[in-house]
Amino acid sequence: MNSIAIYTKSLTARQAYIFDFVWVDVFGCAIQYCDDLNQFKNIDGFKINYSTEIVPADFSVVPHGILFEDTIQSQELHISRWKGLPIFFQTKGAEIPFDIFSAAFYLITRYEEYLPYTPDLYQRFPHENSLAYQHHFLQIPLVDQWLQAFKKLLQNKNQSLSFKKNTFQFIPTYDIDIAYSYLGKGLARNVAASLQNFINGEFSQIKKRIRVLQQQEKDPYDSYDFLDDLHAQYSLNPIYFFLVGKNGRLDKNLAFENGHMQKVFNRISKKYLVGIHPSYQSHKDTQILQSEIAKIKSTRSRQHYIRFTLPTTYQHLIDQGITEDYSMGYGSINGFRASTSFPFHWFNVSKNEVTVLKVYPFCYMECNSFFEQKLTASQSKDEMLHYFHEVQKVEGTLISIWHNFSLGSDPLWAGWREIYADVLQYVSSNK
Numbered sequence: 472m473n474s475i476a477i478y479t480k481s482l483t484a485r486q487a488y489i490f491d492f493v494w495v496d497v498f499g500c501a502i503q504y505c506d507d508l509n510q511f512k513n514i515d516g517f518k519i520n521y522s523t524e525i526v527p528a529d530f531s532v533v534p535h536g537i538l539f540e541d542t543i544q545s546q547e548l549h550i551s552r553w554k555g556l557p558i559f560f561q562t563k564g565a566e567i568p569f570d571i572f573s574a575a576f577y578l579i580t581r582y583e584e585y586l587p588y589t590p591d592l593y594q595r596f597p598h599e600n601s602l603a604y605q606h607h608f609l610q611i612p613l614v615d616q617w618l619q620a621f622k623k624l625l626q627n628k629n630q631s632l633s634f635k636k637n638t639f640q641f642i643p644t645y646d647i648d649i650a651y652s653y654l655g656k657g658l659a660r661n662v663a664a665s666l667q668n669f670i671n672g673e674f675s676q677i678k679k680r681i682r683v684l685q686q687q688e689k690d691p692y693d694s695y696d697f698l699d700d701l702h703a704q705y706s707l708n709p710i711y712f713f714l715v716g717k718n719g720r721l722d723k724n725l726a727f728e729n730g731h732m733q734k735v736f737n738r739i740s741k742k743y744l745v746g747i748h749p750s751y752q753s754h755k756d757t758q759i760l761q762s763e764i765a766k767i768k769s770t771r772s773r774q775h776y777i778r779f780t781l782p783t784t785y786q787h788l789i790d791q792g793i794t795e796d797y798s799m800g801y802g803s804i805n806g807f808r809a810s811t812s813f814p815f816h817w818f819n820v821s822k823n824e825v826t827v828l829k830v831y832p833f834c835y836m837e838c839n840s841f842f843e844q845k846l847t848a849s850q851s852k853d854e855m856l857h858y859f860h861e862v863q864k865v866e867g868t869l870i871s872i873w874h875n876f877s878l879g880s881d882p883l884w885a886g887w888r889e890i891y892a893d894v895l896q897y898v899s900s901n902k
Contacts (some may be wrong), residue, residue, distance in 0.1 A: 474503060474516045478521060485540075489576040498622065499634055517529050534570055558617075559602075575810075616864075618865075649876055651690045651731055710746055751778055755783070757790070772788055782822070802839070814868060847886075
């Protein structure tokens with residue numbers, strides 16, 4: 472393992488956080504910090520000067536300043552290009568024309584989400600407000616691409632430098648928002664739904680509902696056998712997130728105590744990793760959140776409707792014992808919300824401290840493709856393969872989100888289970 476010595480006039484929590492991400496997590500190097508010039512000169516190994524001073528070193532990065540601050544304030548951002556990639560926090564006087572560490576910190580910590588904004592319909596940070604969307608780099612893991620280019624510059628300086636070989640990973644994940652379309656709904660709900668079908672002239676739906684309730688065919692949302700077969704065929708280790716909150720306007724699952732729900736949960740939890748899918752209602756109510764987590768007894772989480780607010784939501788999750796979160800993406804468009812495909816620890820910018828919560832960003836959700844981006848199944852297949860290639864190039868982690876209802880037999884989703892199977896076959900053959 473390479474040892475990297477970094478000269479900085481004062482090591483801040485922000486610097487330590489992003490240096491750990493870059494040098495330790497992604498590059499696989501050991502770090503030695505130094506704030507004494509005489510001592511720095513005598514250090515053996517590759518040396519980085521992270522200061523505005525002229526210091527003998529193997530490589531220099533001129534600081535922008537945000538990593539030395541301890542407040543949250545609007546930043547002046549100008550986009551230019553480097554190595555064909557968009558950059559900001561430009562500086563002068565070094566081999567690299569911008570402060571790569573500050574820029575990576577700004578994107579990964581979601582600094583801009585701590586600034587004032589007008590929430591969207593679901594009380595979320597609007598993707599249209601993001602720097603990545605406004606400057607057309609939401610569809611690429613920009614931080615990862617910066618680091619690849621940076622690594623090449625470092626190796627050109629010293630051919631003996633070696634870095635960790637990261638391995639592409641694919642983690643399929645599923646949100647069980649509505650376990651079944653017909654099963655477990657009770658007599659009153661099924662009769663009311665059948666009457667509505669009758670009024671709308673949807674007689675085939677009535678017939679199908681009866682057949683499902685009489686156990687003569689599968690529920691339209693029952694894709695569990697189909698997924699089991701795919702996971703076994705391609706040796707996949709998925710994660711399932713269960714919505715177990717009280718029924719509400721945007722929380723439509725069966726009660727966790729329902730026999731059909733229990734059967735699905737027990738079946739899946741015996742085979743795969745599971746996590747909590749905190750309800751829409753739990754967003755600002757810690758008692759509701761606590762009661763839902765107690766049912767699943769997991770330390771993994773993903774917010775329903777991808778509804779979260781920084782730093783409040785993540786702090787609530789930590790307080791309830793959650794150590795892994797899979798919500799870092801948008802519920803309105805696909806792409807890299809934090810501009811990286813690598814997992815990272817959440818840094819609470821409001822407190823300037825790193826936390827125990829590890830964030831696993833996703834870049835693709837089929838509901839975004841279908842409901843928000845209005846793509847066909849074929850177009851969505853191309854989109855998902857785009858994200859596969861982007862993540863594969865940077866040796867990162869590809870996390871996708873699908874729902875059981877989109878992979879069953881519901882006519883609304885005709886063709887989508889087939890393209891999902893095609894994508895898994897392609898990924899398995901080409902990773």
